[in-house]
Each structure stands twice: as structure tokens, then as C-alpha cells.
Amino acid sequence: xxxxxxxxxxxxxxxxxxxxxxxxxxxxxxxxxxxxxxxxxxxxxxxxxxxxxxx
Numbered sequence: 001x002x003x004x005x006x007x008x009x010x011x012x013x014x015x016x017x018x019x020x021x022x023x024x025x026x027x028x029x030x031x032x033x034x035x036x037x038x039x040x041x042x043x044x045x046x047x048x049x050x051x052x053x054x055x
Contacts, residue, residue, distance in 0.1 A: 006039050006055035018043065021050055 003009060010024050022042040029036045040054040 001051060002054050004055065006041070006053055009053055010041055013041075013043070 006024075013020065020041055021044045024039060024041040027038050027040055029038065038054050040052055043051045043053070045051060
């Protein structure tokens with residue numbers, strides 16, 4: 001899911017002691033003539049689905 005302020009959501013998740021599937025990281029992807037930088041972290045919902053939150 002792409003969200004406007006991933007840092008804010010990440011801080012709220014941490015404040016509520018929600019277990020992360022993968023901690024925050026910065027990923028770099030190659031796009032058309034540019035490098036795309038994305039902050040992202042992953043949560044796992046109760047049904048086992050992974051939710052990747054990015055900006």
C-alpha cells in the first residue's frame with residue numbers, strides 16, 4: 001500500500017508494540033531513466049497476508 005507519510009504510520013505501529021514482519025528499510029528501484037527510492041516496512045495480518053507499506 002502506498003501512503004503519503006510512511007514514517008508517521010511506522011511510528012504509530014512501534015508505539016503500539018505491533019510486531020513487524022520486516023523493519024523499515026529504504027529500497028532503490030530502477031525506473032525509466034531514474035532511480036526510485038522507497039521507504040517500506042511489512043506487517044502480517046491475522047490471516048497471514050503480508051502488508052507492505054511504502055511511500
